[in-house]
Amino acid sequence: MGEFELIRHYFAAAACARAGGDVVLGIGDDCALLNIPAGEQLAVSTDTLVAGVHFPDSCDAALLAQRALAVSTSDLAAMGATPIGFTLALTLPAADSTWLAAFAGGLEIMAARCNMRLIGGDTTRGPLSMTLTVFGRVPSGQALLRSGAHVGDLLCVGGPLGAAAGALPLVLGEQQDIGEDALALLDSYWSPQPQLELGQALRGKATAALDISDGLLADCGHIAAASGVRLCIEEQRVPLSEALVQWIGQERAMQCGLTGGDDYVLAFTLPTDELPGLQADGWPVQVIGRVEPGDGVCLLDAGGNTLAVGKQGYNHFSA
Ligand code: ADP
Ligand code: MG
Numbered sequence: 001m002g003e004f005e006l007i008r009h010y011f012a013a014a015a016c017a018r019a020g021g022d023v024v025l026g027i028g029d030d031c032a033l034l035n036i037p038a039g040e041q042l043a044v045s046t047d048t049l050v051a052g053v054h055f056p057d058s059c060d061a062a063l064l065a066q067r068a069l070a071v072s073t074s075d076l077a078a079m080g081a082t083p084i085g086f087t088l089a090l091t092l093p094a095a096d097s098t099w100l101a102a103f104a105g106g107l108e109i110m111a112a113r114c115n116m117r118l119i120g121g122d123t124t125r126g127p128l129s130m131t132l133t134v135f136g137r138v139p140s141g142q143a144l145l146r147s148g149a150h151v152g153d154l155l156c157v158g159g160p161l162g163a164a165a166g167a168l169p170l171v172l173g174e175q176q177d178i179g180e181d182a183l184a185l186l187d188s189y190w191s192p193q194p195q196l197e198l199g200q201a202l203r204g205k206a207t208a209a210l211d212i213s214d215g216l217l218a219d220c221g222h223i224a225a226a227s228g229v230r231l232c233i234e235e236q237r238v239p240l241s242e243a244l245v246q247w248i249g250q251e252r253a254m255q256c257g258l259t260g261g262d263d264y265v266l267a268f269t270l271p272t273d274e275l276p277g278l279q280a281d282g283w284p285v286q287v288i289g290r291v292e293p294g295d296g297v298c299l300l301d302a303g304g305n306t307l308a309v310g311k312q313g314y315n316h317f318s319a
Pocket of ligand 1: 028120
């Protein structure tokens with residue numbers, strides 16, 4: 001199968017590659033064309049995943065595609081942006097039709113879930129890797145930045161943490177357990193759900209936001225640095241994945257929740273008077289701490305001890 005036939009068969013023909021919405025022209029020309037409504041800004045983010053670095057060489061192609069698109073789209077959620085579409089630059093060792101069909105199928109599932117359209121890309125031969133660039137739109141001036149947290153704001157997260165990190169031994173095949181809890185964890189890893197609606201609901205309300213990809217402590221450090229404040233987290237208030245607690249116990253689950261990455265749950269700061277309205281509307285907003293004067297991140301443990309968290313995150317102070 002040649003390059004053009006491959007593109008046509010697996011990507012241009014996909015349901016998610018149809019033009020529509022803000023996509024005026026999709027795959028097939030030299031560029032895609034997007035409509036950005038007046039008064040809105042274009043939000044753009046790109047992510048590369050390399051086999052053997054970001055995912056195991058032999059993983060399921062459908063799951064890989066789902067995860068790649070979810071992880072990239074999560075950056076739009078973190079900005080409060082509405083998804084428009086994405087490009088896919090794919091480097092493949094071979095044109096393996098079974099692999100490509102599975103990959104395209106996984107992409108289709110996550111694109112439908114995120115209301116994303118495939119608008120173009122590039123296809124090359126080489127060691128397996130992929131670069132996805134996502135495009136979204138956000139009302140001018142309303143994007144959720146990392147830099148707006150104020151002293152006195154609440155620190156919140158959009159849901160339970162730790163599941164994806166807890167799944168890593170299963171993903172890497174270091175551990176085999178196909179019980180219900182293990183399956184739930186694997187699903188969290190391979191099919192994270194970008195919190196797009198929550199991000200949009202936080203526009204004009206949250207003062208800073210990001211999606212947790214490197215771990216709660218490390219990512220809160222990014223908000224603290226960008227905003228010039230200190231974020232204090234109360235360990236007891238950090239919501240943990242129930243399946244994870246069932247599987248490895250409270251203490252190890254907390255380690256995953258604080259330092260494990262890959263959950264793609266939103267973390268954000270919120271003026272106290274915005275909390276009741278968001279909770280009344282049913283948004284999954286969980287308060288885990290506060291914004292204080294100073295810098296960095298601190299963790300209040302169950303015993304009331306304050307642990308300063310270094311720039312390298314949890315490892316730094318546990319050493
Ligand atoms: P060009 O040489 O102009 O860059 P290509 O031959 O690389 O064009 O691609 C032809 C068309 O197919 C373009 O519209 C491009 O965006 C699209 N395309 C190529 N690879 C992919 C892919 N992996 N996924 C989606 N679209 C692709
Ligand atoms: Mg090209």
